[in-house]
Amino acid sequence: MKHSYLDRYSNLNSPIHRADPRLKILVALFFVLSILLTNSGNLLEFALYGLIIASLVIISRIPPLFILKRSLMIIPFIVLISLFLLFDRTGLSAEYSGKVLFRGIVIKSYLAIVMLTLLSSTSTFPSLLQGLQRLKISKVFILLLSFMYRYIFILVDEAMRITRGKRSREFGAGKWRQIKSTASLIGILFIRTYERGERVYSAMCSRGFDGTIRTLNTIRLRMAEILVGFALVTIIILVKIFTHSHAL
Amino acid sequence: MHIPDGFLDPKTTLLCYGISAGWIAIALKRTKGRLGEKTVPLMGVMGAFIFAAQMFNFPIAGGTSGHLLGGFLAALLLGVWEGSTVMAAVVLIQCLVFQDGGLLALGANLLNIAILGAISGLWIVKLSLLRNPSKKLFLLACGAGAWLSVVIPAAACAGELGLSGIAPWKTTLVAMTGIHALIGVVEAIITILIIAVIKKIRPDLLRMSSDKA
Structure with missing residues (x-):
């Protein structure tokens, strides 16, 4: 990382x-x-x-x-x-x-x-x-934030890998081509992320997720x-x- | 465009917090009712995607580079309520983890970037969908929406600074919208290209959000 x-x-x-x-x-x-x-x-x-x-x-x-x-x-x-x-x-x-x-x-x-x-x-x-949760911020929002935080690292890693690959492949390419290829990489990253989100959800369901996450109160x-x-x-x-x- | 602390006066701070908290409370209620618990994991992952998408740099004129802001894209792909909620989570993490934008200015940043960024452009796309647009027209509407989603928050930011008595109204408004009119063009081009790719590979993802919206 x-x-x-x-x-x-x-x-x-x-x-x-x-x-x-x-x-x-x-x-x-x-x-x-x-x-x-x-x-x-x-x-x-x-x-x-x-x-x-x-x-x-x-x-x-x-x-x-x-x-x-x-x-x-x-x-x-x-x-x-x-x-x-x-x-x-x-x-x-x-x-x-x-x-x-x-x-x-x-x-x-x-x-x-x-x-x-x-x-x-x-x-x-x-x-x-x-x-924040103890300060009465909405539970759903906290759940959303904790999911997000968990996946930021994975996706940012993926984004960095993709960028590195792209740079080494199109060394010296024109500006417009670079813009276009970066945009399509983002589009593909979106689709992959969406599909990942669906997989994550079904994996969670099969482990008994019912909308709340129980954590130890530390x-x-x-x-x-x-x-x-x-x-x-x-x-x-x-x-x-x-x-x-x-x-x- | 993230406002740091110290630039907004208490009145503006409070006003923005009120509006943002109200909006997000309603948005959370609406998203919960519509898709149930499935939304939360999906929205969380999508929020992380917005973060990652902001990592890609696009070369612009003269050595400078820009990146996607993503408010419009989130709203288009997820719907207005879900999109603004996801962007709110992005803004909150930017504040608490990256110190992007202040703690007290958070209300204003949520209002500008998350809420206005998500809602200010989508109506154009909805309008175009009423007329069963060609692919070109749809993409054009997306571009216009993305442009607005940058310019309107910038104008709101100028308005908040003016309301706080920090900077003069007119000059701030002209300068902020002027600069962001250019940034908006970059956002529009990137957004169009991204949507074109998604439309080619998984058009169903786009259709779903436009039905919902």
């Missing part, structure tokens, strides 16, 4: 990795929300949030360089927005200049994406799904974790209150 980068650090062992996925999802949501609700000019608040996230990264034992690399993904969007702000500033908030507003957006989206990277690299996808909310989560939320709220009275 050439996509081990997917779940690369989610099997490490740290307090954050071990924590209940429900708790992680809720705290992450709360944190991102409070980042979003920060005034664009309040640099002190941003700095304190950055400090909290940085300490979480250290606790999680995920290489900071990895987080740094993943978080660069928002760059294209930032460029896009800055282009808009360059051309036309009508209808924008009068409270801040375009520069402060832009700086605020960049910091917010950066902090949020680091938080999200942290969430996804400290939890395996199945555990996130278990968490997540358990421990009191200590609840306290830590609660403490984190309290710290975030305190940062908000403190920086509002000491705005830079």
Whole structure:
């Protein structure tokens, strides 16, 4: 498999990795929300949030360089927005200049994406799904997601194999021919996938599948974790209150 | 086109979450009623297919390359409700595993990419089917549908940014739809070619979805 980068650090062992996925999802949501609700000019608040996230990264034992690399993904969007702000500033908030507003957006989206990277690299996808299911997300949807996740690797592998074969066969071919052959490969991959889906379904039926999947319940909310989560939320709220009275 | 966190204000975030959650709840109910438990494994595998299809790169002018987005293709092959549900699962995995699009912006991304991406193009194909189209006309309608399935979500994305007061309405709208009008042409060409292949080998798969839709 050439996509081990997917779940690369989610099997490490740290307090954050071990924590209940429900708790992680809720705290992450709360944190991102409070980042979003920060005034664009309040640099002190941003700095304190950055400090909290940085300490979480250290606790999680995920290489900071990895987080740094993943978080660069928002760059294209930032460029896009800055282009808009360059051309036309009508209808924008009068409270801040375009520069402060832009700086605020960049910091917010950066902090949020680091938080999200942290969430996804400290939890395996199945555990996130278990968490979502306990948070009352529709069971059918969770089932759909777990199927999808299982087959992504198989199909992406197949797609990579097909691409490699195609490249070695049509070295130097014209652009149009390349486009056409890639499209027909996707079409064929679809048909194969569809037929695979039907086979999977009949295999499941013959093993007694009745629409629900029963799994062991491995997540358990421990009191200590609840306290830590609660403490984190309290710290975030305190940062908000403190920086509002000491705005830079 | 995945919006990261920090670009949408709370009002827009909440609005998009509301619409998306409502739509997906209805879609899940409809797909469950129609095909029973058989849909879930099939839809799951199809979602993985959309992921894999996005891995193929197509050479475009001057060294750049693009890939399929697949919202329209999913809707055409599976039906509107199933297609948008599958795309919603794709968007959720992109967010939670690949950090493509933010946690709070997820509602908006679901609305744009999964819902609007699936529903904005299919009506043209349905319209063309009423007139018992030739193969050429059917493929043309598919191309138009695929084009719309890229351009309309882009316009919605611009609208959401405008509603959040992040970027000015008009410029964003013009720029976003302008860029995506070109990306849409690529999507249309790829989609037409893919559908032509499926139509040649397993035409029954296409017929099934158009009956359902």
